[in-house]
Structures are given as C-alpha cells and as structure tokens.
Amino acid sequence: AKTIAGEKGTVSERSFVMIKPDGVSRQLVGKIVSRFEERGYKLVAIKSLTPSPALAKEHYIDLASRPFYGGLVKYITSGTPVVAMVWEGKDIIRQGRRIVGATNPLESDPGSVRGQYAVSVGRNLIHASDSFESATKEIDLWFSEAELSSYEPTAWGWVMADN
Numbered sequence: 001a002k003t004i005a006g007e008k009g010t011v012s013e014r015s016f017v018m019i020k021p022d023g024v025s026r027q028l029v030g031k032i033v034s035r036f037e038e039r040g041y042k043l044v045a046i047k048s049l050t051p052s053p054a055l056a057k058e059h060y061i062d063l064a065s066r067p068f069y070g071g072l073v074k075y076i077t078s079g080t081p082v083v084a085m086v087w088e089g090k091d092i093i094r095q096g097r098r099i100v101g102a103t104n105p106l107e108s109d110p111g112s113v114r115g116q117y118a119v120s121v122g123r124n125l126i127h128a129s130d131s132f133e134s135a136t137k138e139i140d141l142w143f144s145e146a147e148l149s150s151y152e153p154t155a156w157g158w159v160m161a162d163n
C-alpha cells in the first residue's frame with residue numbers, strides 16, 4: 001500500500017533525513033546532500049528551518065527518558081537551522097543509516113558522514129530514519145503531503161533497475 005513513506009521494500013520507499021545545526025553551521029550541507037544524490041536517490045523534499053521545541057521533542061519522543069534528551073532538544077533548536085529532507089529509492093531507509101554511520105562517530109565507518117566529519121555523539125551532524133515505522137512518523141511530522149514532490153529523475157531507470 002502507498003503511504004507517506006512510500007512502499008517498504010520497493011523503489012518508492014522513503015526516509016526522513018535531517019542535517020542537524022552543526023552540519024549547517026559547518027557548511028557541510030552540499031557535501032552531505034551530494035552523497036544521497038550521487039548514489040542515485042531521489043530528493044522528494046528539502047527545507048531549512050529552526051525547529052520549535054515542540055517539534056524537536058516530538059521527533060525524539062522515544063528518547064524522552066534518556067539523560068541527554070534535554071541537551072539534544074536544545075542542540076536541535078539552537079537557532080542555527082536544520083535541513084530537513086525526504087529521500088526516496090530502493091532500500092533508502094537501511095542505506096540512509098549506512099551513509100550516516102553509527103550513532104557514536106567514534107564507532108562510525110570512516111566512509112560514512114559521521115565517520116568522516118564528526119567526533120562527538122552529541123554533535124553527530126545528521127539524522128536518518130531507523131525503520132519504516134520511524135520514516136512514516138517523521139515524514140508526517142516534518143512535512144505536509146503538498147511539500148512532497150512526485151517526479152522521475154533522468155537516471156532513475158538506470159539506477160533503480162532490478163534486472
């Protein structure tokens with residue numbers, strides 16, 4: 001069934017990816033976006049904004065009992081914007097997590113965004129949905145249906161071929 005996060009396991013699967021304030025402040029937006037773009041994934045939506053505390057809290061609600069929750073919300077709502085995106089394509093949720101790297105940058109693969117550019121877990125540059133359920137919740141939280149574009153990139157058939 002077609003949902004806001006596309007269809008799990010197909011080329012229409014979608015993930016929510018966010019460059020956090022440190023990524024914007026460090027001017028890494030272009031380099032990070034390029035990794036998804038060059039892999040062949042489709043940019044479905046992108047915007048920069050400073051999230052409200054309510055939005056940041058809801059986004060990370062599953063971590064509300066953790067000791068770092070308050071600091072995490074403060075970081076995301078610092079006033080330096082975030083870049084919120086939706087990316088689409090085959091296995092984007094799992095591949096997005098691989099592109100981003102492990103939560104603690106000291107454990108991240110050196111080829112990942114965090115492994116290349118970050119050191120601190122509290123300043124790890126980027127977020128990506130960790131499951132289809134999270135992607136559904138997060139895309140719905142950050143974007144309206146009208147903000148999600150439907151189009152076919154010129155190389156789509158080549159990149160997403162399944163034969």
Ligand code: UDP
Pocket residue numbers: 063068072102103104121122123124126127128130
């Ligand atoms: N975080 C933190 N300290 C920790 C664990 C997590 O500051 O010990 C922050 C970090 O920014 C991380 C975010 O909380 O990216 C969300 O944590 P999660 O476990 O969901 O990691 P992610 O999915 O971002 O890899």
Ligand code: MG
Pocket residue numbers: 130
């Ligand atoms: Mg997470």
